[in-house]
Amino acid sequence: MHADLVVQNIGVLWTPKATNKPVRLQAMDEIEEYKNAFIAVKDGKILALGEGDGKRYIGEATKTYDAEGKLVTPGLVDSHTHVVHYGSREYEFEKKMRGVPYLKILEDGGGILASVRMTQEASEEALYAQSKQSLDRMLRYGVTTVEGKSGYGLDAETELKQLRVQKRLNEDHPVDIVGTYLGAHALPKAYKDNRKTFLDSVVDTMDVVKQENLAEFVDIFCEKGVFNVEESCYILEEAKKRGFGLKIHSDEIEALGGTELACELGAASADHLMVVSETGIKALAESDTIANVLPSTSFNLQSAYAPARKMLENGVALALSSDYNPGSSPSENFQFTLNLAAIHLKMSPKEILNAATVNAAHSLKKADKIGILKEGYNADFVIYEAENFPYVLYHFAVNHVKDVFKNGVLVVSNQNKVWEERI
Numbered sequence: 291m292h293a294d295l296v297v298q299n300i301g302v303l304w305t306p307k308a309t310n311k312p313v314r315l316q317a318m319d320e321i322e323e324y325k326n327a328f329i330a331v332k333d334g335k336i337l338a339l340g341e342g343d344g345k346r347y348i349g350e351a352t353k354t355y356d357a358e359g360k361l362v363t364p365g366l367v368d369s370h371t372h373v374v375h376y377g378s379r380e381y382e383f384e385k386k387m388r389g390v391p392y393l394k395i396l397e398d399g400g401g402i403l404a405s406v407r408m409t410q411e412a413s414e415e416a417l418y419a420q421s422k423q424s425l426d427r428m429l430r431y432g433v434t435t436v437e438g439k440s441g442y443g444l445d446a447e448t449e450l451k452q453l454r455v456q457k458r459l460n461e462d463h464p465v466d467i468v469g470t471y472l473g474a475h476a477l478p479k480a481y482k483d484n485r486k487t488f489l490d491s492v493v494d495t496m497d498v499v500k501q502e503n504l505a506e507f508v509d510i511f512c513e514k515g516v517f518n519v520e521e522s523c524y525i526l527e528e529a530k531k532r533g534f535g536l537k538i539h540s541d542e543i544e545a546l547g548g549t550e551l552a553c554e555l556g557a558a559s560a561d562h563l564m565v566v567s568e569t570g571i572k573a574l575a576e577s578d579t580i581a582n583v584l585p586s587t588s589f590n591l592q593s594a595y596a597p598a599r600k601m602l603e604n605g606v607a608l609a610l611s612s613d614y615n616p617g618s619s620p621s622e623n624f625q626f627t628l629n630l631a632a633i634h635l636k637m638s639p640k641e642i643l644n645a646a647t648v649n650a651a652h653s654l655k656k657a658d659k660i661g662i663l664k665e666g667y668n669a670d671f672v673i674y675e676a677e678n679f680p681y682v683l684y685h686f687a688v689n690h691v692k693d694v695f696k697n698g699v700l701v702v703s704n705q706n707k708v709w710e711e712r713i
Contacts, residue, residue, distance in 0.1 A: 292349030293330035293337050295669075295698050300327040301359035303339070304640075304679050305663035306648035312578055312607030312657075313649055318641045329362070331669040331698035339663055355700070357673055360692065361682070363643060364663050365434025365670030367650035368624050370561050370582050370611035373428075373467070374421040374456045375442045377408030379616050402442075402476050405616045409442040409452065417455045424614065425465045427622040430705055432672040432691045435466045435651070435660055437611075439509055441475030446495045449473050453504035464696040464709050468654045469505035470537060471496065474517055474525050489521060493528045500532050506655070507558065509537040512548030519547045526555050535655055541566040553577040559609070559653040563596045564588060571597075575605040580653035583645075584613035585630035591618055598635035609649040610642065629686035639680045669698035 303324040306313065328344030330337040338347060348354065382400040386392075395401050409417065428436060438456050443449035453469055460467040473492035481488035499505050508529035512522040526536045536557035540548030542564050549570035552560040560574065561582040574581050583596040601608055612627045613619040628646055631637045637645070651661030659668050673693040676682050682690045694702035701709040 291332065291337065291347070293332050293344075293347040293352050295331040295353045295355065296344045296348050297329040297331075297355045297357055297362070297695075298343050299359055300329070300357040300362045301325070301677055303327040303329070303362045303663065304643055305364055306644050306661065308662060308664050309648065312580055312652040313644045314575075314602075314605050314607045318602060318608070318644050319638055321640045321643060327362070329663065329669070329671065331695075334669055334697035334699075336663060336665055336667050336669050338665060359677070361674040361676045361678055362663075363672050363674070363679065364647045364661055365672055365694065365696065366432045366624055366646050367654070367661055368428065368433045368436045368612050368614070369559070369609055369650040369653045370584060370613050371436050371438055372441060372613075372615035373424050373436060373438045374417060374440070374452045374459070375405055375409050375616055376412035376417050376420055377405060377616065378620065379404055402617060405442045406444050406448075406476075410445070410448045414451060414455055417451065418458060421455060421459060422463060424622050425459060425463050425467075426707060428614075428624065429465050429694060429696075430691060430702055430707070431622065431624050431689055432674075432694060433465065433624050434670040434672075434694065434696050435468065435654070435656065437470055437507075437654055438467045439470040439472040439475075440505075441472030441509075444473075444476060444478045446491060446498070449495060450498060450504070453499060454502070457502075457504055464699075464701045466660075468507070468656065470507040470509050471499045471505040471534070472509040472511070474510040474521075476511065476516060485521065489524060492525060496529060496532050496534070500534070505534070507535040507537050509539065511539040512546060512551070513539065513542055514544045514546065519551055522548055523551055523555075526551070526557070530555065537561060541570060545570060549573060553579045558655055561611070562587070563601075564594045566597065566601070571601055571604050571606060574601065574607075578607070578652075580649055581606045581608045582611050582650075582653055583608060583631075583635065584611050584619065584627075585634055586619045586621060586627045587613045588634070589630055590620070595634045598631070598637055602637070602641065607649055607652065608645050609653050610645040611650065623687075623689070625682065625689060625691075626687055629683055632683040633686070639683055642683065643679060669695060671695050
């Protein structure tokens with residue numbers, strides 16, 4: 291069969307090994323490597339790949355692309371972001387650097403409440419325009435799939451506005467967005483003496499989210515001063531009844547038991563985990579719940595990093611994500627997240643690639659079509675201005691991406707946008 295596209299002269303191709311389960315233990319430090327390789331694409335899917343020139347897949351109508359001996363990996367999967375929000379919070383950055391406590395910033399109307407206010411006041415078009423710009427940046431850094439959470443509304447109207455904008459972006463933009471409803475991201479001041487009423491309103495909004503197909507997952511922030519384990523269990527069980535996948539923000543500041551709850555309920559992922567407990571690690575190791583670790587947040591908050599090595603050595607399936615958001619991780623540079631994983635989490639290049647592709651795909655329940663370069667999978671792949679993946683991690687805080695293909699279509703060329711609409 292002739293291909294629509296054949297990418298030739300790939301110097302080194304790194305891809306996770308084909309697997310139906312999340313990758314863990316020794317397998318985290320293993321990949322498939324092809325040298326002097328090719329990728330053949332048909333109808334947006336990978337037709338074939340391997341070593342050689344792929345000439346047998348070239349017909350009269352086949353396009354060819356010369357990779358010029360460069361590195362190729364699967365498209366990166368950023369499986370925890372808050373990409374749809376409005377405004378920014380640089381005005382409180384100096385306060386943070388002077389050591390003003392976050393609670394004081396919050397009392398003065400800053401912090402998450404400032405982002406909520408700006409997102410509530412923004413029109414759909416303004417929200418769409420800012421979020422589209424962020425997706426453009428993410429794609430230039432090699433990200434072809436993201437998870438996008440709501441959570442900057444804290445009322446039904448704004449949460450739904452975020453999710454509807456996100457659905458539009460998913461229809462319009464090359465980057466695929468997997469939606470998550472995070473109605474319980476924080477407790478509005480108006481409900482401080484009536485928490486159950488707020489949680490019930492979050493549950494009620496789930497029905498609209500489901501009817502309009504606005505999200506695949508429901509998330510909650512389980513943390514001291516936010517929502518406890520009992521409240522988190524209530525939200526997640528109600529989400530499960532309605533057919534949503536489950537996620538949880540847990541063990542960021544204090545280990546309350548949210549990670550154990552996630553594993554008990556069969557959540558797709560537990561995220562943050564900077565202070566995950568021994569029992570949390572054991573629960574993760576014995577489940578298919580992915581540990582989604584967010585080193586960019588630790589870097590920006592100057593706080594503890596998740597114990598990635600300990601989790602890996604105990605058999606936890608680990609993913610890496612940027613946590614892009616306006617407060618604790620205001621950067622769309624996912625490659626920098628991977629740099630931090632090498633430097634601060636002490637992860638190897640192969641572990642990092644598995645964590646940023648196949649395990650991230652498992653955390654989104656999409657590992658049957660993304661995260662691996664394999665026959666039948668989506669033809670999402672990245673060409674780097676580098677000869678090997680360790681160099682991408684070593685030479686930090688710059689963009690090593692040259693070109694990006696999404697569903698077999700060139701969407702980034704020499705780091706420049708070359709798309710106009712959904713492909």
